[in-house]
Amino acid sequence: MAARTLFDKVWDAHLVAQEEGCPAVLYIDLHLIHEVTSPQAFSVLRERGLRVRRPDLTVATMDHLTSTKPQSLAVVESNAQNLLDTLRRNCLEHDIQLHAQYSGKDGIVHVIGPELGLTQPGKTIVCGDSHTATHGAFGALAFGIGTSEVGHVLATQCLLQDRPKTMQVVLDGSPGPGVSAKDMILALCAKLGIGGATGHSIEYTGSAIAALSMDERMTICNMSIEVGARSGMIAPDKVTFDYLRGRPGVPQGAAYEQAVATWSQLVSDEGAHYDATVHLDVSSLEPMLTFGTNPGMGIGVSEKIPNPSAAKSSHERDALSKALAYMGLEGGAALAGHPIDVVFIGSCTNSRMQDLRDAARVLKDRKVHAGTRVLIVPGSSAIKEEAEREGLDKIFLEAGAEWRNPGCSMCIAMNGDKLEPGQYAVSTSNRNFEGRQGQGSRTFLASPLSAAAAAVTGTVCDVRTLLAQKAP
Amino acid sequence: MSAFTTITSELVLLPTDDIDTDQIIPARFLKITDKNGLGEQLFANWRYQEDGSEHAGFVLNQPAMQGRKVLVAGDNFGCGSSREHAPWALMAWGFRVVISTSFADIFRSNSLKNGLLLVEIDADEHRKLLEAAGTNPALAITVDLAAQELQLPNGTSIAFPMDAFAKRCLMEGMDQLAYLLHHDEAITRHEQKR
Ligand code: SF4
Numbered sequence A: 001m002a003a004r005t006l007f008d009k010v011w012d013a014h015l016v017a018q019e020e021g022c023p024a025v026l027y028i029d030l031h032l033i034h035e036v037t038s039p040q041a042f043s044v045l046r047e048r049g050l051r052v053r054r055p056d057l058t059v060a061t062m063d064h065l066t067s068t069k070p071q072s073l074a075v076v077e078s079n080a081q082n083l084l085d086t087l088r089r090n091c092l093e094h095d096i097q098l099h100a101q102y103s104g105k106d107g108i109v110h111v112i113g114p115e116l117g118l119t120q121p122g123k124t125i126v127c128g129d130s131h132t133a134t135h136g137a138f139g140a141l142a143f144g145i146g147t148s149e150v151g152h153v154l155a156t157q158c159l160l161q162d163r164p165k166t167m168q169v170v171l172d173g174s175p176g177p178g179v180s181a182k183d184m185i186l187a188l189c190a191k192l193g194i195g196g197a198t199g200h201s202i203e204y205t206g207s208a209i210a211a212l213s214m215d216e217r218m219t220i221c222n223m224s225i226e227v228g229a230r231s232g233m234i235a236p237d238k239v240t241f242d243y244l245r246g247r248p249g250v251p252q253g254a255a256y257e258q259a260v261a262t263w264s265q266l267v268s269d270e271g272a273h274y275d276a277t278v279h280l281d282v283s284s285l286e287p288m289l290t291f292g293t294n295p296g297m298g299i300g301v302s303e304k305i306p307n308p309s310a311a312k313s314s315h316e317r318d319a320l321s322k323a324l325a326y327m328g329l330e331g332g333a334a335l336a337g338h339p340i341d342v343v344f345i346g347s348c349t350n351s352r353m354q355d356l357r358d359a360a361r362v363l364k365d366r367k368v369h370a371g372t373r374v375l376i377v378p379g380s381s382a383i384k385e386e387a388e389r390e391g392l393d394k395i396f397l398e399a400g401a402e403w404r405n406p407g408c409s410m411c412i413a414m415n416g417d418k419l420e421p422g423q424y425a426v427s428t429s430n431r432n433f434e435g436r437q438g439q440g441s442r443t444f445l446a447s448p449l450s451a452a453a454a455a456v457t458g459t460v461c462d463v464r465t466l467l468a469q470k471a472p
Numbered sequence B: 001m002s003a004f005t006t007i008t009s010e011l012v013l014l015p016t017d018d019i020d021t022d023q024i025i026p027a028r029f030l031k032i033t034d035k036n037g038l039g040e041q042l043f044a045n046w047r048y049q050e051d052g053s054e055h056a057g058f059v060l061n062q063p064a065m066q067g068r069k070v071l072v073a074g075d076n077f078g079c080g081s082s083r084e085h086a087p088w089a090l091m092a093w094g095f096r097v098v099i100s101t102s103f104a105d106i107f108r109s110n111s112l113k114n115g116l117l118l119v120e121i122d123a124d125e126h127r128k129l130l131e132a133a134g135t136n137p138a139l140a141i142t143v144d145l146a147a148q149e150l151q152l153p154n155g156t157s158i159a160f161p162m163d164a165f166a167k168r169c170l171m172e173g174m175d176q177l178a179y180l181l182h183h184d185e186a187i188t189r190h191e192q193k194r
Helices: A006-013 A039-047 A078-094 A109-115 A130-138 A147-156 A181-192 A214-227 A238-244 A254-263 A314-327 A353-363 A381-389 A392-399 A448-457 A463-468 B085-093 B105-114 B123-135 B164-172 B176-181 B184-193
Strands: A015-018 A024-027 A030-033 A058-061 A097-099 A124-127 A141-144 A158-161 A165-172 A200-205 A231-233 A276-281 A288-290 A298-300 A342-345 A373-376 A424-427 A442-445 B007-014 B070-073 B097-100 B117-120 B140-144 B149-151 B157-159
Touching: A006 A015, A006 A141, A006 A200, A006 A231, A015 B184, A024 B184, A030 A109, A030 A147, A039 A078, A039 A147, A058 A078, A058 A109, A078 A097, A109 A124, A109 A130, A109 A214, A109 A381, A124 A130, A130 A141, A130 A214, A130 A231, A130 A238, A141 A231, A147 A158, A147 B105, A147 B176, A158 B176, A165 A181, A181 A214, A181 A276, A181 A288, A181 A298, A200 A214, A214 A231, A214 A238, A214 A353, A238 A254, A342 A353, A342 A448, A353 A381, A353 A392, A353 A448, A353 A463, A373 A392, A381 A392, A424 A448, A448 A463, B007 B097, B007 B123, B070 B123, B085 B105, B097 B123, B105 B117, B105 B164
Parallel strands: A030 A058, A030 A124, A058 A097, A124 A141, A165 A200, A165 A276, A200 A231, A342 A373, A342 A424, A424 A442, B007 B070, B070 B097, B097 B117
Antiparallel strands: A015 A024, A024 A158, A288 A298, A288 A442, B007 B140, B140 B149, B149 B157
């Protein structure tokens, strides 16, 4: 058999049918649903008298609209409450497991999948959410779908899919101090631009990827959509298997050993063909920040904001001018030193233990800058508990940050956690689109380390300076 | 989904590149269980001021634009989130066709399921079309899906590529869920050998 990529292997194993001139019928092993993109799909089922084909392969959580305030203070708008209630009703009616808020197993959909061991190598995983690629960190083929497709999967456990092209992204070298997985993926976004991998499924390879923890690999795969790719995968290895061992959804004992043997086959064969290959040496990276209104508009912290007059094309010049006008920034100026109103540490990109530990490393024995609001939102209830066992919550609270309940929160600003018009945030989330964090919001995307540094100084700053100092 | 027939319409021009779905329909309007009414909120952040009044300068607010069915957008239209509310909102406003040099994948797939025709043309044709509509704001074009061309009043036309399956879905108003349900036996076989 011809040499195949990891993507080819997972795709081929899930092909149910492929008629001439039609997209493939692809089987889905795990369907994750949440409150915002599922109600209309259930309505379609109801209208057509259909049932959920595999409730046992469907798992629901509440994350986008849930309040992150303590339960006694939590307020949810009535239309948001309506969506939460609708999800609860739909799950009950169709026998779908729901990890409801305050159940202890709830959290952001892309955080709880791996945590519960539902995300496994070689699975096909979908969710009505563009950051589903996160699960690709385990060697799963995972991608975001629209609401009609949510209905398709509910009814048939299958999707109609055109086979994407493949792109290999090779990350080599070792990052310097203060440079994390988030900086690597922001650097890739800057290199490829936000449409750079449209139509492709990415596989991340190289020594820099091999050296990353699962938390970090998820950060990388999470933002695959920010270069236009629907999925981003990493071949499973010992790091993956060790992460999965003992988790609830994962086979135990001899069955686990057997599973590891199967999973170990999920690597691209020597000489397998990719439609495109991109290289990035992470050794030379510095902490990255975005300055504009899409994730591709990023620079190293010591670099100057690009000048529209130096743009290569009129298109680029217009885009840059428009972005800078929205952001209230000048081309050619430094980004470092820019005052910050809010710091948000959270989202499916950066709300796991390693992210919180990074933030705590900077905030320990330091104080949040007067006048800067700092919101730290763990990705799941389990992470919240673990962080509290480690005493991270005390570090955050003593520094003057807010320590919240899990959820999407200020990543998408649907639950009341939002910026005021014109405010600036350093945010560990994945999108800096106009108004993403609230109407008129202005977002600088960065790593948890950089975000924590901004919390301390109240400005965009180089975290390496703080890391080199002993806390005062 | 209703079948797509040939349409003739004047154009709405919004040639900004990388328009993401958060601009097409901001997240605060996703708290709905029913898609009707989303047309009011299409491009809400660009269309309305903070007090809710209209930005007179924004293209959708101009009286001449009302009722137009074809949007000409910039490159990489529909990037970002997977929300199907984006094509729902475009269609609720009245659009049936979007023309661009490229579209984001999930937006493309969502549009097809709702009968919104996405026409991809090369950068050169795109620029010429914008110029023509710039000099003649009342320029009407005919979008002929069967022939896969945009026909201009001066007799010229611009051919566009179209995936055969997508074309069938649009022209016949084909129901993709029904297509999948037809594969029930194959799905069961696949499940048995898993
Ligand atoms: S954290 Fe943000 S990006 Fe992730 S699922 Fe929630 S809203 Fe989407």
